[in-house]
Amino acid sequence: AQSVTQPDIHITVSEGASLELRCNYSYGATPYLFWYVQSPGQGLQLLLKYFSGDTLVQGIKGFEAEFKRSQSSFNLRKPSVHWSDAAEYFCAVAPTSGTYKYIFGTGTRLKVLA
């Protein structure tokens, strides 16, 4: 079955510390991969995406993610977290066939300590 796993439900980091959010997927073939961020009561904002090519992708707000095919992972990283990064982060996959039916992970809630 197709699925996305975000093993960490909650993560707390200090401001200025580095961050890594994990995402693993189970899919028949390499899908399109996304990271979205959701602030409380808000919709989702795209942080970055991977379609093909360079496996290290850069996104907005200083985030990057690395696609590792052998591990079926697409982990999100940021070298120095800011207090404004506190939010819910969702990893998602979508088929490359063009149906755009995203499958979302359960999300990781990030708390940033001052």
Next chain:
Amino acid sequence: GAVVSQHPSWVICKSGTSVKIECRSLDFQATTMFWYRQFPKQSLMLMATSNEGSKATYEQGVEKDKFLINHASLTLSTLTVTSAHPEDSSFYICSARDPEGVFASGANVLTFGAGSRLTVL
């Protein structure tokens, strides 16, 4: 970039009444829109795919008669929760694809609205 607008952001209604939520694509035409439901502290679950000019495609387990979807134009899809009950209370989010890839996000990326929180008393 591409923007999707949802209205209303918040709605409170009495049990048994119907509520309509609008989803609009701004500055681009969306032949396909998607409606998601998000329970507190949970992920997004796809409810249905809204197709302009044709019937919506519902995911398994989603009641078609409960959640009416209409995609009457290339920029507007509506979700009507009919005869709402407290268990329908949730956060509803729509999304749309910019098929022409006019914006930097590209044609293969969904843009999400800010969501509509429904509370049924």
